[in-house]
Amino acid sequence: MPGVVPEVGWPRLLAWLRHGIDFPNLTAGLAARGFGDDDIARVMGDNWLRVLAAATDTATNR
Numbered sequence: 001m002p003g004v005v006p007e008v009g010w011p012r013l014l015a016w017l018r019h020g021i022d023f024p025n026l027t028a029g030l031a032a033r034g035f036g037d038d039d040i041a042r043v044m045g046d047n048w049l050r051v052l053a054a055a056t057d058t059a060t061n062r
Contacts (some may be wrong), residue, residue: 016025
């Protein structure tokens with residue numbers, strides 16, 4: 001895969017999640033294992049958005 005340097009010790013890429021276009025595989029797998037829509041949304045980025053919003057708000061209110 002272009003840009004991946006296996007010698008640096010990173011874990012191997014998962015066959016079903018190698019690129020951004022594979023994210024539907026992740027969401028489908030979570031749903032198939034009983035995760036609800038809200039939990040899937042958190043896993044897929046809502047938690048990061050919340051943290052970034054809080055960090056940005058904190059930084060601008062100093």
